[in-house]
Amino acid sequence: MPTIKTCTKCEQTKQIAEFHKKASNADGYSSYCRACQTEYNRQYKSSQVGRAVQTLSKTRYERRQAEKELGYEIEDTLLPFHIIMIQAKSECLYCRSELQPHEVTVDHVRSFRNGGTNTYDNLLPCCRRCNSRKGDKPLLSFLRQHAASDLQLRRVVFELAQRQGRGYYDVWRSLQDDVEAVMNDEQASIQR
Ligand SMILES: [Zn+2]
Ligand SMILES: [Zn+2]
Incomplete structure (x- = not known):
């Protein structure tokens, strides 16, 4: 010993x-x-994930319900991934198509390739089709083409702002910056 x-x-x-x-x-x-x-x-x-876990595991009953929906046991250390799955509504956050719990996929708002992380504030639930259509594209570029409506686009930004504990317009500007960064990259590769 x-x-x-x-x-x-x-x-x-x-x-x-x-x-x-x-x-x-x-x-x-x-x-x-x-x-x-x-x-x-x-x-x-006090972190976002910690707060989510506390909310989720408030009662044993709620936890069992969540597990029943997910079809597997929630571990003591919930991954952000699990939280997203549990919190996902019965429709895709992007296109609003109907979603069964087992059909929910987790999108990285900023993709891994573009420096995105596997954290709660960078993950949103959506359908498989939206997830693969979006790929590495900046969120705003994708939403302008494929969001169910302008209102839905704003809902997504609002959801993200809540997760990141930031103001709506602040998040909007970052998302806009992501779009411009990609455009600049493309410009640069054409001129090369
Ligand atoms: Zn120590
Ligand atoms: Zn969708």
Whole structure:
């Protein structure tokens, strides 16, 4: 049994009592020290994903319902992906076509290729057709062609603003910037 351990977060070596027990780790102790773990938990709870998880796991009943719809068990550490699936309405957020829970796909608003991340504030639920049509295109370019309506386009921007905790026009401007960045890239490749 170890008597001391180095925290992978603060990199300080501390007495083993300063670490929570964690059976799934080889030495039986958490890799973060207690102080770092507390800080991590605090940050996680106030993050968007953390808040979503708390809302979702409010009651066992709600959790079971969500699991029934998804057709599999929700793990304790919910991935943003799962949250999106659970929160998805019964229609595509982009084209408003009807969606069964198992038909929901998760779109990366800014694609991986363009530096997008796998985080809650970059993921939106939509149908398979919209997801593949959009591909790497900037969200606004795609929506101008394929959104169910102008109102729906604005709803999408609003949804994104909520997820990112930013103002509507602020998000609108970033999305517009994404469109211009692609146009500039195309221009540059023609001139080359
Ligand atoms: Zn630490
Ligand atoms: Zn769609």
